Amino acid sequence: MESAALPAPLTSLVGRDAEVRAAGRLLAAGHRLVSLVGPAGSGKTRLAVAVAAAATTPVWFADLTTMRTGGHTDRQDPAADAAGFVLDAFGAARRPDLDAVDTLAAAAGDAPALLLLDNCEHVAVPVAALAARLLTAAPALRLLVTGRQPLGLPEETEVSVAPLDDATALRLFETRMFERTGRPLPAAHRDGAAAICRALDGLPLAVELAAARAALLSVPEVHRLLTDRFRVLADAKAPGPEHHRTLRAALDWSYELLSPDKQALLRQLAVFQGGWSPAAAAVLPAHRPGLLDALAVRCLVDRHPAGRRGRMLQTVAAYAAARLAEVPAEEAAARDAHAAHHLDLAERAAAGIRGPDQRDLLRRITLEQDNLRAAMTWLSGRPGTGAADDLRLATALAPFQHFTGVYRQGRDWLSGALARRPGAPPAVRAAACSAAATLAMLDCDYPAAAGLAERALADAPSHDTQIRGRLLTLLGSVERERADYARSARFLREAITLYRAAGDAWGEGRAAQLAGGTAWLSGDLASAAALLDASLAAFRDLADDESVASTLTHLGAVAHFGGDQPSARRHLVEALDRFTELAFPEGIGWAQDLLGRVDLADDAVPSAAERLRASLAVHRRVGDRWRSASVLEAFAEARRRLGDPAHAAALLGAADVIRREIGAPTPACELPARRRTETALRAALPEVAFDRAYRFGERTAVDELLDLSGSAGHLALARP
Template sequence: MLGPVELTGPDGTTALAGGPRDLLCVLALRAGETVSRALLREAGREPSTLDRDAAVLSSALARCGLRGSLEVRPAGYRLVTRQIDVRRFQSAVRRAQACRRGGDLAGAVRLYDRALVLWRGPEPLAEARVSGWAGAEVRRLRESRTVALEDRWDCALRLARAAVRASGAPVADREAVAAGIAAAADAIDAIPVLEEAVEAHPLRERRWELLLVATFLSGRRREALAVFERARQTFLDQLGVEPGERLRALAGAAERGDLAEADPDQVRPATMTPVRAAHLATLPVPLTSLLGRDALLDALAGWLRDRRLVTLVGPGGAGKTRLAIAAARQVRGPVPWFVELSSVESPVRVAGAVAEALGLRQETSGDAVDAIVDEIGHQDLLLVLDNCEHLLAGCAELVARLLRRCSRLRILATSRAALRVPDELVVPVPPLLPEAAARLFLERAQARSGRPVAEGSAGAVAQLCAELDGLPLAIELAAARTPLLSVPEIVARLRSDLRLLHSPDPTVPDRHRTVSATVESSLRQLDPATQAYFDRLAVFAGFDASAAEAARQAMAAEAPGTDALATLVGASLVERTGDRYRMLVPIRRHALDRLARDGGETAARRVHAAHYLAVAESADSQLRGSGQELGLARLRADAANLRAAMAWLAESGAAAVPHGDLRLSTALAMACRIGGQYREALGWLSAALVRHPDAPAPLRAAAGADAAMLAMLLCDYATAADYAEEARSAYRATGNRRAEARVVMTLGSVARERAQYAISAAHLDAATATCVECGDELGEARAVLLRGFTAWLAGDLERAESRLRACRRWFERLDDPEQAATALMNLGAVALYRGDIDRAGSLLDAALERYAALGFPEGLGWAHNLRGLVELRIGRIDRAEAHLALSLATHREVGDRWRTASVLEALAEVHRTGDPRRAARLLGAAARIRAEIGAPVPACERADLAVTTAGVRAALGGAFDALYAEARTLPLDEALVPRALV
């Protein structure tokens, strides 16, 4: 990854380009972690191609000896390998840094060389397309290489300096100097390399320092001074400032001729006005380590070099102060100067507080800003202003005046809101990622209790960190409870007792004693109407602007202004990501507590449920016609809100929204079918039908029709037929023939899966005729598609192809992407069973891409199943197994046992020659499923299954029957099948 991306193994490099290569890059950046689809999307990976890219990548990894290293989990993808050059580079650099700190400079040089030789170019992940957090990781790697190069040269030059001193030769004696340098290291060769480095990064002061030292040690004192003059002119031309203190000190030592004898880290120019020694120690000394902020800390180092005002912004408890201290400590050059403002009560006192922190004695008539400017002058200094949120006006005024008058001053501020000063760089401090949050909890818990967290608590720790949304303050407060409570006990109590998160440390500031106190300190800066609005928004599990406006307008006369949401975002009480908003979980939990105490929760829940019922019904009309992608995107973005609305309507909201849960479950049924949430949706519908026997007949009929569809997909054919017949009778009674035809299609699908092909065809032909009579073109197209599906499963390939070709064009014109993809998939199946393998592969790849774009698991499972059969036909066993493993995982996740059985039988063919015992068990497991659901082997699959069974039986002899029978009696065990990708 350190250069052009390559995947290498025992047999050399494996070609990998495009999507699979980029997916490898993103997963390798977080090797060992599960990377969610959302994070992959943020990193620039298209959801529509993920599964296909994963299958290709899995096969490539297997060919390189890394079989099983790519795992697909419900939560995302995971690359399990340490054989990554980035890991080797980082390990070598850490060891080199340790040698450097321990004084072993020669060892450090060797280790730096070992790390740097891994780079095959200056740009990591060259040619890969990544963005978002992955792009930040690439920038961090680039910066790590830069720092490693500089550290390597620094070590070599220190060795050279030591050699010069040991030789006792005068600087003018070039031969002796050169001999000393050659004996110590190859530092003399650094000069041309450093010249190129300075040209590439002319404002990176450390490179000028290294070039000056190398030039001096080569015996060229005059040229060394010329290096300083070049650096000085560059900084004046491009920044309007002089070079920093260290470079000036090195130039002074070179001019005096004692640079080789002196330690450059200690020399200071005699003309420099020193800042008081006390100010060098103003940074607080943290008692604990900073975790999970490496990338942000590296980025801050660059920003503080290039920008004069950087403001760290985030909610209370995000770790802004801790991060600012760490950033100030690592900045090279400027003297750090820390001012804590939380105890300052008025904006007009800000300048005075800063002057007092500096130790200035302010005259009554004097201006504190003038005194600060006189003290700082044009010195290279970093001012850290901590906790500015309650003093924004005063801080903004002071910062603007100081930056105008102190040319070398840089300011790092922490605040819950931006200062809004010109040229301010606002840097959000996000919650910790799950792995870092868990490490923080484990470290703090051990420090509090004196013992490690009990083994086996990893799941509970992950759950706890998710409950706390990665907020460092909340995590530390939870860790403080570990001396008395186990992690599962903390999780259980956390949801019902906000007082649990309370610091026992009497030295902690009041605002950090509890998460609630932190939130309240932010709310005190807002007017009462905006505070009430904040409480109302807490019932939303993330929301868009329309939901926020619905909540605001429902407050009627008490509603705040239209800018209230922006105010909450500015105060770091609400986060904005794109066009969505959310509260961190601990903040939201406090807001819900405020809402319950004020008695406003029922009203807020009513507004919430009514809004999302309207959203669901609007989206459902799109899903049942054209515009599927827009409808799905809206519902998926608000999945948590829709579930919350469903739960509230089912338990408490019947009086507030009549038949609301039945309406909402019906409106969500089609989206749940596409999304693969069959069990959940059927549970909602069946419970709501029981609760509302008196609901209007059309509503009950629509709910029953959807329940029939979902029960059929779950292979509960008897229940599906019962729901369908009841809905069919209701529609017939009301004369709704179009809806009746839809139910008949479900009956046709039930018969198809039971291998009752003639009955299925009769139902579907009847539904087609009804749709034609009603002028329902989309319904007609869907019925014809299902008829083609039945035909190829029955082995009637001619009839299937004629119908499916027509359907493909039909659905493209009707703008129904799901059914158009299904037509492609079915045509791929026809081509497969006709022996046209190339055409089958192309059609199925196109279907996979469309299904992935829609996020349609059932379609993806089917297409991977058929794609695996294509690979089996041409003998590519590894690729076949990868596709079939993906198919199996998908079908088991959604609950489609009919297809699960078929995929197990195909996997038995994969293992027929290599592992016949496993193949026998797979066949037995498939037979058990078919017996349980009452669905025989599809006609088109019977010949292949017979060949597989005969081959396995021949390989095992008498052992076959025992293994087959054993698998039919035992539960379907995960050990029988790959967990994910093989």
């Protein structure tokens, strides 16, 4: 039998050199069955043709797309069924003295040859049976097979055909655009093209279809239209089977090969965003043991190398979501199960966040951010003013939004849920108001924080020490930042008494820590040190890393303002290390702020300026305007000492704008330094120059103001 011609490639092969060499080496080294396995649209056929074209022996090519099980010689013999289809594809005559498999083996002869069987996923069983017999009957024959799952034979060597990496996918896009238009991709459109490639997971079929569309429309227009990727990414005029011409057909082909139970699980996995843990997948109504592995074998889901987490390509997820939307009752059940699992996760994590598992819980919640956001969206749409799951989820996530510095998101979630659920149980509403008040205080919205805390105190059960203590410490914090130190201390002393009576060591330690903060900010360093030493001992016993780091930061401030810079630096460096390991932005910014002040006290002015600039960037990112104002004042002193008094005066103007906006004056312990800085600046600049620079700082965005350092800034601000 003469070799069957390979399909003639219409375009160049881009980005598959390593796979071509790997498969070729395997075949040349004596591996007689090599399977190219990958997801829909990954370019297995094009890759296999390139491998076969490089072969030095005759090649037979058979596309099995149209093969149907039981359609040929012997329905009881799957190997003969597949052999019959291959013989028909080659137009080879049957031998009456041999069955179809032996006829094919005889046709192969004794000379080395390569048989390429393309698109085998829908007929994997008969193709596996055929391959097993051919490997025995035709010793010189080698087999190259493509499919979305391996054949499962012991002799098989699998080569994974994964999506392209970002750089290679963009190169493929650019190449296809050039082949279509004769022009290179405009530099202004490279970022858009790269975003398209990422959204399409680097799947060659999808990237090529997108490039074809972009040649007709434009890169920005295709990027915009990707919300309906299955309608946009189709090329009805392209040669070959339909599942090589449209993205939807490629995935339909894979989906229709699944049994109903696997189809259901694939659909329901679409409710996950950013992947899933085994425990999360197990709550889906369609989950059964072994089904996830079956989908992974078929390249429809990815598995974490250690088996801990799964995910779908974005394109597969979009397809599964569209299929799930066709079955509304099933979608509701899957989303209910997903939301319930993540609500339980969030509440358990919130309960354990102040203990030895703190770091693991922070990593877990960070990993599940997209799923938690999806759960919040689903629960928010639930009817009924008395439903409380969205309120519970928003409350549970508030501590993590504090850790990650996304105060505004947390406030929005809580305020929305409180408005939607006026009939929620009083204890649930009290906890939500407490969480909302905490985030409002961190966001420097003191009237809102105080109002929410007072409302929550009215709703909180009298026996709920945890909520009442939290609200009292919150009110103490609000008054501390407003510089009403006496009122702050009264709230915090009441909280300490309440927690101590209840035997709540963590609550007492937290209230003592905050009371220590109030004391040093007011200038009472001795009282602050005693409160903070007790707080530190409690938190070390409780293995609460964040609270240990925060207490060390307070102790660093006490040492700094007391003139003991070596002790201050020791405490603050340890705190910064802990905050950095926890990835806690608020703490990192705060420790850098105080270390900058220690550097100023040690006359290490360039280092101080660098630390203060970094601190300001963090505080501005998380929205902490109270600390931003303090850092601007310290940074003004650094700029003054670096010989830029006009810029320093402008920084003071910017700080005062923030303080007026939030209603919080300069803390008592920082006020002497602030006054010394302003006095020195007025001595260094003519009155009109100081006033001009100060007013410039009041009306200029802080980001722009920070760029005006050095002599250029000095000249710009001091010019008459």
